[in-house]
Amino acid sequence: MQHIKHIVSAQQSLTGVSGIAENISIQEVLNIAIQISGGSFKSQNISIIKKFKEPLFIIVDKSKLLQDTNQSNTKCKRSTG
Secondary structure (H helix, E strand, C coil), X not given: CHHHHHHHHHHHHHHCCCCCEEEEEHHHHHHHHHHHHHHHHHXXXXXXXXXXXXXXXXXXXXXXXXXXXXXXXXXHHHHHC
16 A cells, blocks of 8 residues: 555656646656656566657646556556566
8 A cells, every 4th residue: 555655646746737738748758657667667577678769749738648658557567467
């Protein structure tokens, strides 16, 4: 339970205010998502290789996008385990 509280706290501090569309880079969102769930990737010996070229910016609710990205990360980790 404490682990879940820590994850939620980390997500809230990194994502900012929910419901507000922001101009953000996809690279930033991916880096934050990896930072939030990175420990669990390492514990399962999953390597992440990032090869970013030029920044790509989108206007989106960063909090919602990170939530969706982390759910996808969780599904990926479960499928490899």
